Amino acid sequence: MLFKILIAGDGGQGVQTMAEIISKAAFQNNKHVSFVPNYGLEQRGGASLAFIQISDRDIVYPKFSKPDILVLMSEQARERAKLYCDELRIENKELRVYNLNDFAATIEAQNIKPFSHNIFLLGVLALVLGQKEICEKEKVFELLEKKISQKPGWEDNKKAFAAGEDCFLMASR
Amino acid sequence: MISNNRQFVTGAEAAVQGALDAGAEMMYGYPITPATEVFTIWIKKGQKYLQTEDEIAAGFGVCGAVIAGQKAFTCSAGPGHILMQDAISMAEGMRLPFVAVIGQRGGPSSGTVIYSQQEVILSCFGGNGEGHRLVYSPSNLDELYRLTALAFHEAWQYKFPAIVLTDGYLLKTKGILDETKAEPAKAHPLINEETFRHWRNIYNFEEELRDEVLKMENDFAAAAKEAARAEEVQTDDVEILLVAHGIVGAAAKEAVDILRGQGIKVGLFRPITLRPLAKEKLDKAAAKAKKIIVIESSLGQLARLVRDQLAPEISTPFDYLQKPAVGIEVEEIVNFVYGI
Numbered sequence: 001m002l003f004k005i006l007i008a009g010d011g012g013q014g015v016q017t018m019a020e021i022i023s024k025a026a027f028q029n030n031k032h033v034s035f036v037p038n039y040g041l042e043q044r045g046g047a048s049l050a051f052i053q054i055s056d057r058d059i060v061y062p063k064f065s066k067p068d069i070l071v072l073m074s075e076q077a078r079e080r081a082k083l084y085c086d087e088l089r090i091e092n093k094e095l096r097v098y099n100l101n102d103f104a105a106t107i108e109a110q111n112i113k114p115f116s117h118n119i120f121l122l123g124v125l126a127l128v129l130g131q132k133e134i135c136e137k138e139k140v141f142e143l144l145e146k147k148i149s150q151k152p153g154w155e156d157n158k159k160a161f162a163a164g165e166d167c168f169l170m171a172s173r
Numbered sequence: 174m175i176s177n178n179r180q181f182v183t184g185a186e187a188a189v190q191g192a193l194d195a196g197a198e199m200m201y202g203y204p205i206t207p208a209t210e211v212f213t214i215w216i217k218k219g220q221k222y223l224q225t226e227d228e229i230a231a232g233f234g235v236c237g238a239v240i241a242g243q244k245a246f247t248c249s250a251g252p253g254h255i256l257m258q259d260a261i262s263m264a265e266g267m268r269l270p271f272v273a274v275i276g277q278r279g280g281p282s283s284g285t286v287i288y289s290q291q292e293v294i295l296s297c298f299g300g301n302g303e304g305h306r307l308v309y310s311p312s313n314l315d316e317l318y319r320l321t322a323l324a325f326h327e328a329w330q331y332k333f334p335a336i337v338l339t340d341g342y343l344l345k346t347k348g349i350l351d352e353t354k355a356e357p358a359k360a361h362p363l364i365n366e367e368t369f370r371h372w373r374n375i376y377n378f379e380e381e382l383r384d385e386v387l388k389m390e391n392d393f394a395a396a397a398k399e400a401a402r403a404e405e406v407q408t409d410d411v412e413i414l415l416v417a418h419g420i421v422g423a424a425a426k427e428a429v430d431i432l433r434g435q436g437i438k439v440g441l442f443r444p445i446t447l448r449p450l451a452k453e454k455l456d457k458a459a460a461k462a463k464k465i466i467v468i469e470s471s472l473g474q475l476a477r478l479v480r481d482q483l484a485p486e487i488s489t490p491f492d493y494l495q496k497p498a499v500g501i502e503v504e505e506i507v508n509f510v511y512g513i
Contacts, residue, residue, distance in 0.1 A: 034348040
């Protein structure tokens, strides 16, 4: 098993935080993990990517061009990640794309604030990866809580995580 | 099998751990991506450091500290690495155990802050001398840890500058470090306070310098017997020999596995040290092969080293997979081999 996740967003959206938590949860699930952040020299606002690989064996190379999951969080990221968004692979179900835009209705209905968008998608990912036994979704939440529960907006973030999970459950039904 | 001491760390953390376990005591530096974290992690661990006004000063700080017997080191990248060559060249001339971790980024000049394999020639031959320095190229986190520790051991053993030449991908990658703890390196003051020694960095006569450089060349060749390292994969019956270093070397190793599975007689020569190069191993593998493919994230810097060192009687033809400033994945290597 080698599972590849690419998360793409804008700097400041929390791409690297999501990647850090997922990687750690998989590591604690006794998987081999490689996570390499990728961004330019901007402090904020540039495209920010995270390449995550999770496997049962050693991972030899930190980057990849064919993700199994692609998470898109902004217009700029969609542009930057075009290279990885192979229509044929989507059609063949080799690539699943989770685009923030596709969740717009839920995000509006549940009043998920922009600063929690990454946490919402983390909720979605936690469930997807949990189902594949790549990491435990409870572990993802536990690590999230450890990392940001002392910071402002925790109630909103907690709600966003749960909404992400629910939303995915509804969709997969 | 998963052992208990496995840690989830970044490349920068692995390098710092390697330095600490080798007994490093002091760091001089000036921040530059992607090497900054080596410096900041060192500082966060409460270790002694000095942030200087630039890389030139950081390099000369290391020169001074090692003369006093302190296991000091520095880190840099790209344009900072260019400046640092001033001090590394002096370390080469004065035979100082200078240690540096270099994180290659794109070039020329500020290039990108991310990745390349374009600082190979700079590391090996970046001074106005003959390239008497030890240059290590780790392919993964474990090796980054191990070779950083080894750089201290061998710098102090052979008294040549030692450069751990890695890149932004590996330094920023968070993955699993699972290595046995390195031994501390032995260090001693190179001169005592009471002693007067005429220790030269400049010579009056050309002949004096010639003798000095020839002695260095002899010592370097003697050191190479032990210090030149390479990993050979499936080279016994090799027909197509891949040559790659660093993380591209790791990708090439995986490509060999895949291609062998399909019955193609591919092997790999992966230099672990770029200087000195494990020449005899290279010659032996290259002589057997029908084709040599040099694979690198640069337009031929590794190829230059390899062609230069290869015994002149070996006439195996070369092919090149060169992608300056970007990474090279396993699949690309496999497809390239199919293509020839």
